[in-house]
Amino acid sequence: MTQLWDFSGGIHPPENKHQSTSRPIREASIPDILVLPLQQHIGEPAEVVVNVGDRVLKGQKIADVTTGMGVPVHASTSGTIEAIEQRPVPHPSGMADWCVVLKPDGKDQWCDLEPLPDYQQLEREQILEKVRDAGISGMGGAGFPTDIKLRPPRDRKVDTLILNGAECEPYITADDMTMRERADELVAGLKIMAWILRPTRCVIAIEDNKPEAIAAVKTAAAEGTHIEVIAIPTKYPSGGEKQLIEILTGMEVPSGGIPADIGVMCQNIGTAVAVARAVLEGKPLISRVVTVTGEAVQEPGTFDALIGTPVQHLLQLAGLQAGKLNRLIQGGPMMGFTLTTDAVPVTKTSNCVIAATGSELPAPPPEQPCIRCGQCAEVCPMELLPQQLFWHAKAAEFEKAEHLNLFDCIECGACSYVCPSSIPLVQYYRFAKGEIRHQQAEQLKADRARERFEARQARLEREQQEKEQRRKERARAAAEAQEKKKAEAQKAADKGEAVDERSAKAALVQQALERKKAKTAQKTGQSDSTAPESVDKPDIEALEKQLTQAEGKLATMEGMLEEARAQQADNVDKLERAVAKNHDRVKRAKETLEKAREQHSNETTTG
Amino acid sequence: MAFVQQSSPHAHNARPTSRVMLWVIIAALPGLLAQTLFFGWGNLINVVWCIALALACEGAFLRLRGKPVVFFLKDNTAAVTGLLLGLSLPQFAPWWVSGIAVISAIIMAKQLYGGLGANPFNPAMVGYALVLVSFPVAMTTNWAEAAGLFGGAPGFGETLGRIFSASQTSIDGWTMATPLDEYKHKVANHTAVEILNHPTFGDWVARGWEWVNLAFLAGGLLLIGLRIITWHIPVAMLAGLTIMSLAFGNNPDQYASVQLQLLAGGTMLGAFFIATDPVSAATSHQGKLIYGAGIGILIYVIRAWGNYPDAVAFSVLLMNFAVPFIDYYTPPRTYGHHKARRGVPGRNGG
Numbered sequence: 001m002t003q004l005w006d007f008s009g010g011i012h013p014p015e016n017k018h019q020s021t022s023r024p025i026r027e028a029s030i031p032d033i034l035v036l037p038l039q040q041h042i043g044e045p046a047e048v049v050v051n052v053g054d055r056v057l058k059g060q061k062i063a064d065v066t067t068g069m070g071v072p073v074h075a076s077t078s079g080t081i082e083a084i085e086q087r088p089v090p091h092p093s094g095m096a097d098w099c100v101v102l103k104p105d106g107k108d109q110w111c112d113l114e115p116l117p118d119y120q121q122l123e124r125e126q127i128l129e130k131v132r133d134a135g136i137s138g139m140g141g142a143g144f145p146t147d148i149k150l151r152p153p154r155d156r157k158v159d160t161l162i163l164n165g166a167e168c169e170p171y172i173t174a175d176d177m178t179m180r181e182r183a184d185e186l187v188a189g190l191k192i193m194a195w196i197l198r199p200t201r202c203v204i205a206i207e208d209n210k211p212e213a214i215a216a217v218k219t220a221a222a223e224g225t226h227i228e229v230i231a232i233p234t235k236y237p238s239g240g241e242k243q244l245i246e247i248l249t250g251m252e253v254p255s256g257g258i259p260a261d262i263g264v265m266c267q268n269i270g271t272a273v274a275v276a277r278a279v280l281e282g283k284p285l286i287s288r289v290v291t292v293t294g295e296a297v298q299e300p301g302t303f304d305a306l307i308g309t310p311v312q313h314l315l316q317l318a319g320l321q322a323g324k325l326n327r328l329i330q331g332g333p334m335m336g337f338t339l340t341t342d343a344v345p346v347t348k349t350s351n352c353v354i355a356a357t358g359s360e361l362p363a364p365p366p367e368q369p370c371i372r373c374g375q376c377a378e379v380c381p382m383e384l385l386p387q388q389l390f391w392h393a394k395a396a397e398f399e400k401a402e403h404l405n406l407f408d409c410i411e412c413g414a415c416s417y418v419c420p421s422s423i424p425l426v427q428y429y430r431f432a433k434g435e436i437r438h439q440q441a442e443q444l445k446a447d448r449a450r451e452r453f454e455a456r457q458a459r460l461e462r463e464q465q466e467k468e469q470r471r472k473e474r475a476r477a478a479a480e481a482q483e484k485k486k487a488e489a490q491k492a493a494d495k496g497e498a499v500d501e502r503s504a505k506a507a508l509v510q511q512a513l514e515r516k517k518a519k520t521a522q523k524t525g526q527s528d529s530t531a532p533e534s535v536d537k538p539d540i541e542a543l544e545k546q547l548t549q550a551e552g553k554l555a556t557m558e559g560m561l562e563e564a565r566a567q568q569a570d571n572v573d574k575l576e577r578a579v580a581k582n583h584d585r586v587k588r589a590k591e592t593l594e595k596a597r598e599q600h601s602n603e604t605t606t607g
Numbered sequence: 608m609a610f611v612q613q614s615s616p617h618a619h620n621a622r623p624t625s626r627v628m629l630w631v632i633i634a635a636l637p638g639l640l641a642q643t644l645f646f647g648w649g650n651l652i653n654v655v656w657c658i659a660l661a662l663a664c665e666g667a668f669l670r671l672r673g674k675p676v677v678f679f680l681k682d683n684t685a686a687v688t689g690l691l692l693g694l695s696l697p698q699f700a701p702w703w704v705s706g707i708a709v710i711s712a713i714i715m716a717k718q719l720y721g722g723l724g725a726n727p728f729n730p731a732m733v734g735y736a737l738v739l740v741s742f743p744v745a746m747t748t749n750w751a752e753a754a755g756l757f758g759g760a761p762g763f764g765e766t767l768g769r770i771f772s773a774s775q776t777s778i779d780g781w782t783m784a785t786p787l788d789e790y791k792h793k794v795a796n797h798t799a800v801e802i803l804n805h806p807t808f809g810d811w812v813a814r815g816w817e818w819v820n821l822a823f824l825a826g827g828l829l830l831i832g833l834r835i836i837t838w839h840i841p842v843a844m845l846a847g848l849t850i851m852s853l854a855f856g857n858n859p860d861q862y863a864s865v866q867l868q869l870l871a872g873g874t875m876l877g878a879f880f881i882a883t884d885p886v887s888a889a890t891s892h893q894g895k896l897i898y899g900a901g902i903g904i905l906i907y908v909i910r911a912w913g914n915y916p917d918a919v920a921f922s923v924l925l926m927n928f929a930v931p932f933i934d935y936y937t938p939p940r941t942y943g944h945h946k947a948r949r950g951v952p953g954r955n956g957g
Contacts, residue, residue, distance in 0.1 A: 007942075013618055094612075170618065242942060255943035327611040333618040338610060354617075361617045368624055368682060369724035373885040374837070375621075382942045385890060388934070403952035405941040413616030420624045421724075427614040 002230055005250040007243045009381040010235040011414045013170050013334065015209060020173045020293040023301040025181055028290075028317055033082070034102040034308035035345040036062065036073050037089045041137035042144050042565075042572050043069030045580070048100060054081045057111035059284050061133075062100050071135045071145050075102055076286040076306035078109040090311075090330050090347060094340035097577075102308065113282030124196050127279060134278030135285045135348070139270035140164065141331065143349045146271055150196050152260040159263035160249060161199040163190050163272055165206040165213065166232060166239030169332030172352040174289040175269040177302040179206065179213035182273055183220035189272030190227060192279050197265065202227045203248055209234040236334065237412040241266045243381050255408055256566070270351070290346055292318040294355035296325040305346045311353055312342040318355075326358040333361060334413040368421035376415035376425060382408050386415040390425050393432035398439065401432050407567060409433075437571075441560045448552055543596050547589040554582040628683030630835050632690055634826035635880060639694060641822035645815030646751040647760035649698025652770055654690055656702060657709050661689030664713040672718065684723050688712050691731035691881060695873055695919075696738075698751035699782060702771045704742050708734035728927045729887045732920040739920065752783040753807065753815030786813035786871040788916040790863045799859035813871035820875040827879025839895035840888060840902075841878040847903020848874065855911065862911050874906070877919035887927045894930075894937035901926045 039045035046063035056062055056075040064072040083101040088094065119127050132147035152158055163186065167175040179186065186204075194202050204221065206214050208231040221227040232238055232247050242253050244266060251262045259265055270288055277283045286307055293300035298319030305314055311328070329336040330344075330353055339353075354361075376386035385404055392401035406429060415425045485508075561575040642650040665685035669676045689709055696705050712734030720726040739746045754760040761769070761781055769781075784792070786807050793802045802808075811817055830836045848868055856862030868874065873881075882888065882902050889898035902922045909918030940947040 011620075013620060246942070252943045255941065257943070325610070327613065327617065329617055331615075334616040336615055336617065338612045338617075340610065340612065356617070358611075363611070363613070364619050365623065366678070369722065371624060371684070371724050371886050372888070372890055373624075373627065373835075374890060375834075377890065377939070378834075378837070383939045384941055385938055387890060388938075399952045403948055404938060405944065405948065408941050408943060411615070416616050417619055418621055419619075420621045420627050422619065422621055422623070424614055426616065430614070 002228060003250075004230070004232060005247055006233075007235075007238070007246045007381050008383050009379045009414060010237065010243075011379050011417055012234070013236055013417060015234075016170045016293070016333075017173050017176065017209070020171070020291050020300040020302055021176060021212075023299070025177050025289055025302045025304050026317070028303040028305040028309060028314060030077050030104045030106065030108065030306065031309050031313040032104070033310070034076050034079070034104060034306060035087050035310060035343075036076065036100045036102060036308040037087075037345065037347055038063050038073060038098045038100065039070075039089075039573055039577070040073065040143060040307070040347040040349060041071050042142060043071075044576060045098065045573075046070055046073050048084055050081050050100070052081050052084060055079070055105075056081060056102065057109050059113065059286060060111045061135075061284075062102075069145055069148060071132055071137050071147070072284075073100070074135050074284040074286050074307075076308050077102070077104045078107050079104040088341050088344050090337075090339060090344045090350060092337040093574075095574075099345070115282035116279050119192060119279050120195060127192065127196060130279055131275055134274065134283070136271060136274045136278060137285075137348055138268055139274065139285075139288060139348055139351070140268035141335075141349050141351065143347075146267075146275065149265070149267075150193060152197075152265065156260040157263055158197045158199050158260055158265045160201045160203065160265070161190070161194055161197055162244060162248060162264065162266045163202075163204040163269060164239055164241070164244055164266045165204055165210075165217070165269050166244055167210070167269075168207055168234070168236045168239035169334050169336075169352075170236075171291065171293050171354050172332045173291045173293070173302055174351045176210050176213050177291075178269050178273060178289050179210070180216045183213075183216040185276045186269055186272040187217070187220045187225070187227065188280060189274070189276035190267075191225065192275050193267060193272065199265075204229045205232050205244055205248055206230070207232055207234045207238060236414065237381055237410070240381060240410055240412060242410065255405070285348060288346065288348060288350070290314060290350055291352040292355070293352070294325075294329075295357040295360045296321055296355035307348060308345045310342070311339065311344055311346065311350075314346065314353060315342060315355055320355060324357045325355050327354075327356045327361055329354040329356060329361075334417070335411065364422045364424070367423050370421055370423060373420060375418045375420060379414040379418050381412060381414065382410060384409060386425055389432070390423060390428050393428040396435070398432055398436045402436060406432055406436070434571075437560065437563065440563060441556055444559045445552070445556045448555060452548070452552070540593070540596055540600060543589065543593040547586065547593055550582065550586045550589045554579065554586050557582050624682045624684070627835055628687050630833055631687050631830065631880065632683070634829045634833075634835075635690060635694060635823070637826050638819055638823040638876060641815075641819040642694070642698075645753050645755055645818060646698050647754070648763045648766040649700075649751050649770065650694060652763075652767055653696050653698070653700065653705055654693030656770075657693040657696075657705055658686050658689035660706055660709045661685045661692075661713050664710055665718070668714055668718040669722070672722070674722065679723065682723060685713060685717075688717070688731045688734075691876075692734055694876060694880075695731070695735055697746060697749035699749035699766070699769050700738075701745060701749070704738050704745045707741070708738045710734075711737045724886055726886055727930070729881060729884045729923050731884075732881060732923045732927075735920040736924055739915070747784070747788060748782060750782055750785050750788075752781060753809065755815070783807055785916060786816055786867060787863060787910065790867065790871075791910070791916045794861065794863075799864075812866045816872070817870040820870040823875035823879060827875065830879060830883075836879070836883040836885075837892070837895065839892050840883050840899035843896045843899030844878045844882055844903040844906075845869065845874070847900035848907050849903075851904050851907035851911075855907070868907065868910070872910075872917040873919045877902070877906070877923065881919060882923055882926075887923075887930065889930050889933045889937065891934070891937045891939050893939070894933045897933050897937060898926050898930065901929065 044065050046065050048063045050056060050062045058075060058078045060075045061072045062075050080103045081100060082103040086096040087099040089097045116122060116130060128147045128150055136146040137143045138146060165175055165179055190202060204217055204227060214231050218229045221229050237243055238247060245259055245264050246252055253259050254261055274285045287304055289302055290305050291302050292314050300318060303314055328339045328342060330339055330350055331337060332352060370387055370390060372387050380386055388404055389401050389406055409429050411426050413426050419425060557579045561579050564572045564575050639650060639654060662680060662685050666676050666680055669679050692708050712730040716728050716730040716733035717726045789805055789807050790802055807814060827841055831838050849865055852865040852868045882899060889895050905922035905925055906918045909915055909921055935951060936949045938947045
């Protein structure tokens with residue numbers, strides 16, 4: 001028996017899994033319309049490579065990421081591109097995002113596939129490229145591009161490769177059913193990943209409440225492999241990456257680090273199957289197993305649904321009783337988020353849809369004061385002090401909350417689950433995290449602004465000095481001229497010529513006017529390179545200001561994004577979009593400025 | 608279709624505060640029963656009177672503060688405060704003494720600090736300490752003799768009459784010094800054998816008191832079993848008291864023995880029902896151990912070398928003072944960190 005460790009805390013919520021495991025995985029029919037979000041992964045959104053009206057084949061690439069991190073998106077079936085537009089996507093904020101809308105033609109006609117069954121004869125890089133090309137990103141929830149994950153940092157060797165079959169959240173059964181019915185494929189996928197990483201240990205960890213899955217995977221893994229199939233005690237959140245690693249290895253992932261730092265990598269069950277299909281059959285990731293459950297559907301179960309299938313369609317297949325539906329959740333009841341509409345599509349990360357009735361998941365009772373009972377600390381799998389974090393979050397003492405390791409919170413919800421005062425603790429932590437990120441961004445912005453201000457101040461000073469210098473030179477020149485004139489006058493006087501004082505003055509004024517004229521002419525000639533002091537070009541000045549502002553904002557956004565990536569925060573994708581938007585803005589501002597300058601110099605030279 | 612929008616988690620399985628408090632009350636019943644059996648009706652009358660007054664004070668003050676009265680009264684926390692005072696005050700304490708204790712507990716120690724969850728001090732113990740300091744005579748001469756309900760203790764009517772009567776003439780034969788009081792005042796010029804001959808000590812440890820303490824111990828174990836309290840505070844407190852007693856008080860001619868320390872006073876009630884009040888106690892496991900041990904040590908220090916025969920209230924209050932300090936230095940080590948981040952931000956954290 002392999003040694004197992006326990007993680008601290010944890011809870012045993014009602015599992016509610018049997019409802020959706022009584023039927024085998026059903027093939028979901030092709031819906032009338034498929035909505036394929038361009039961003040189903042962490043990283044840059046994919047850029048569309050097809051046009052509206054194009055006919056595409058099943059498995060054909062319709063969008064790809066050319067610069068930055070990301071994976072392509074493929075047509076889930078054959079049909080016509082009907083639109084490329086913003087549609088509601090599954091996101092906690094209920095936001096809309098760019099999607100390719102595909103009208104299936106019902107033929108379900110595959111494009112040409114290039115399987116690599118003899119992958120062991122090839123270069124690893126080729127296989128990783130294949131995985132990327134198949135559009136595979138982590139299917140457990142975060143959606144991190146799998147090929148990038150399979151390339152751990154050069155100085156990190158992955159010794160233990162874990163396939164996470166814990167599936168500890170109540171209701172969700174997608175992995176359970178996949179393991180029962182597709183054990184061969186997932187073992188094949190694991191072997192491919194193991195071939196890439198060459199770990200010393202390969203583990204498939206499954207919670208012991210899934211005996212059928214354990215049996216199936218054991219059978220599949222038995223044939224001449226060194227894969228360990230380990231049953232782990234059922235306790236939420238054993239499927240959390242950090243908790244699972246602790247259970248299996250007794251090691252902890254360092255705070256702020258990644259599992260590869262301690263030589264471990266976790267992969268999702270669905271991801272393993274997708275890798276196997278991509279490499280052995282050449283098929284991209286165009287479908288996934290989704291649990292559709294909850295008391296508002298009559299036939300809960302698991303579906304193999306095409307990516308892009310509207311949730312609505314799945315609910316209908318499962319026999320939705322619309323009148324009973326009170327809360328629609330994507331994901332599990334502990335960490336999932338509520339959907340605002342059932343028009344959102346199934347994405348690569350959708351593992352479960354819960355159509356809950358009002359009595360099934362009732363609204364929590366009103367919040368009461370915290371009595372510091374400590375139940376939350378007892379169940380916290382990260383060994384935090386939830387009640388103290390709550391206290392500081394509520395009092396907006398973010399520094400103290402951060403000091404108590406707020407950012408180590410994995411938002412598993414165990415604390416809120418047991419809170420006798422029914423305080424929505426996780427919501428407070430999300431608020432505090434958001435505020436801290438916001439403050440950091442503001443700080444960054446303020447720092448940038450200060451740098452800009454100081455630079456400007458230095459420039460102005462320099463210009464002032466130069467001006468002063470020029471003034472002094474002019475004064476000296478004038479004094480010299482005066483001197484000369486005086487000498488001449490003296491000479492003339494000496495010569496005895498009668499000089500009228502008035503005419504001398506008039507001559508001086510004339511001279512001054514001429515000087516001025518010459519100067520003005522010079523100035524307008526070189527106007528576009530001089531500082532924007534001149535009053536006659538407000539356009540350029542405003543545009544320049546706009547450009548600096550846009551650039552500043554872009555820099556801030558990029559900073560925030562980096563920060564978010566480092567913390568693997570959930571707003572990464574949002575930030576990425578924001579960065580892209582700001583990129584465009586800067587580009588636009590540059591262009592308009594350029595144009596304005598050209599125009600202006602044309603005007604000044606012609607006029 | 609408009610779906611309910613809610614932040615995760617969507618599932619809850621909490622035992623609400625009201626039920627937690629109800630369990631505390633239930634767990635205290637064996638102790639109350641033992642008190643009634645050995646010391647007569649006094650405690651029961653006190654408990655009912657204190658709970659009623661506590662609820663009235665809480666309700667009145669919630670109304671003054673503009674808070675929802677019924678919502679907060681239903682959490683049962685005021686009832687627990689009343690209960691604890693009723694259990695710990697002398698059986699024949701006049702109604703106004705217990706009244707002042709309850710009023711100061713609920714209004715001064717709890718509501719003025721912001722109500723439930725905001726009080727730094729254990730409300731019941733603030734009330735208790737206040738009347739103990741203010742009315743020392745009433746608080747020392749009104750302890751019932753351990754005659755037993757069926758062995759000569761005054762009846763219900765007589766007890767009620769005495770508690771609520773205007774005159775406070777002492778009636779010998781009903782009252783008796785507590786064992787710890789007796790020991791403390793006689794130990795200077797008596798030997799242990801002489802002291803223990805006094806009827807208040809009975810045959811085993813301290814007549815009646817031992818069973819009351821064991822009943823509270825049983826109730827406390829129930830609370831631990833129900834996971835309403837953790838073992839840390841009671842165990843640390845009892846261990847602190849025991850170790851101090853064994854280290855310094857092994858001469859019974861000088862100090863009360865360890866069994867008297869554990870079973871004669873308010874030790875068990877204090878360990879399982881009072882020191883474990885979560886609002887005013889330390890929060891992490893390590894902190895709870897320090898907090899509990901501190902109470903145990905202080906109880907012994909005050910009992911042995913202070914002026915008061917029993918010391919649960921003062922010890923708990925003194926350690927309440929130390930809670931923020933303890934909390935700062937005893938956070939647990941979080942997963943993925945080499946060591947706990949102690950102290951305050953910006954000092955030695957990082």
